[in-house]
Amino acid sequence: MSQYLLLFSFGPVQSFIAQARKTQDLYSGSYILSHLCRKAAQKLSQEVKCEIVFPDMKNKSVPNRFVALVDGAAVNLSAVGKEIEECARAEFKKIANEALNKLGLKKPPGFDEQMAKNLSVQWVILPFDGKGYRESFKKLEVLLGAIKNTRSFDQLVEKGRKCSVCGERNVKFYRKTEDESKTGKNVHKKLFSREVCVFEYNEFKNVELKHLQPGEGLCGVCFTKRVAEKYFTDDFEKDFPSTAKIALFDPLDRLEKNGVIVPQKIEEEAIFDLKSGRKPGRELTQEKENAEKIYEALKEKKIPFSPYYAVLLFDGDSMGKKVSSPNLKNGASLKDYHKALTKKLGEFADKVKENIIIEPRGHTVYAGGEDFLGFINLNYLFKIMKDLREEFGKIKLSEYTDEEFTFSAGVAIAHIKTPISEVLKWARKMEKEAKEINDGGKDAFGIAVLKRSGEINKAVFKWRIGEKWVTDIILNIYNNLQAGKLSNKFIKNLNIEFLKLVDDSGLFDEEKIIELEIKRLLTRACMLVEDDEKNELIAKTIRGFI
Ligand SMILES: [Zn+2]
Incomplete structure (x- = not known):
């Protein structure tokens, strides 16, 4: 019986998700990619006898790719691949068409072209002899990488005003400002085009304010993400909390408790x-x-609240290697290991969504098991970070391998009005820096604080020093400073503490933390009244310790 391995991938992941002005855009982008992956896998299962190896399609969030083992006897696999690609493209179109239909809108000219050019679908098929699973899997990844690198993207050249969200494609939907509506100004001149669906500033019959703000112009793709709720019914979140709401999660919860x-x-x-x-x-x-x-x-009620929140994302360390060439125990089958790993990651993802990231702590955008993206209320940030990393470390597959599972996380703390794409960019950057800690040591986290003034402070930490969690140490110092109360001085204090704890290259300095702890304890214990005397004694004692 001839078998084949098939790898399917949808994109562009990063830009499709990151091109967002609202948290809802970010969520929609992520949801749509998951949905297309699921649809394509379903189609494959209908067309041929196959087994989806990765991911577990029962998981709530699935990534933008899947691997299947296909029974290829007497089947034209290349035709099947094309058919599945077509199915995904058709589904993407259908989301847009049905959403527009439900809103009673006509498609503006050029809309379909924007949609068609945006989605990239790649797939690779390799014969599989049932033995060299590890080698075949590796080859599959390499081939897909090569396709991604060589494929020349068919760029859409458009003249006209660009979309407020992506800045790439032309505006296809525009809502007038109050001034434009009242004075009857010709907005087509402003948009350099008549091929735009224009709404009055107070016209909400079809398109609500949350779909399109006054003065906002969206392209076909970004508008589809905004109105995707009209197509999806089941578990799609129609009202993803805004950044302001996330910043208020904890204060509002405390208010209710009051x-x-x-x-x-x-x-x-x-x-x-x-x-x-x-x-x-x-x-x-x-x-x-x-x-x-x-x-x-x-x-x-004297409940303090701050206009800052955090974006947190993480990615399992060396997962590519752990999937394609793990250190397996003698006699363990890679295929069985994959299945077990996929299941464990799925269980972890569910736990994250249902137990760890729950309101008022935060809200999940995407929890795929080996990776995560979500919004966190600042008052819970360090606790959540530790909970996530601790839980991930509990993934054990000792029947197959002794490998430890770790992840590196990126966190960006930002003001509710800072553009989301910018915040996301910093969270990714910090994740990358965390992975690069101590020459690629990984198992770390990086935090950037994006102040409203434009100033940015960042630091990278290993998760633990010996047995101690760094998040606990930071939290401890912080709590001591605040005497248990968070206020809008949070950012200021956090910055000050970071600067004390990191060296010039932004790396966390263990000695400084110990010094700070000793200093704190000494200051508390010190009974001298004169400040000068007190400081001198403390300085002397610290020198004796370090
Ligand atoms: Zn756009």
């Missing part, structure tokens, strides 16, 4: 506007009224 009823509909950003003394918008809506009530309640 007996205050928090209404469902609040314009969270307005709470921050009020805090900084700005009047939120012109028209008073129910959401704004609720925001005012909540703002007053937070003030009254």
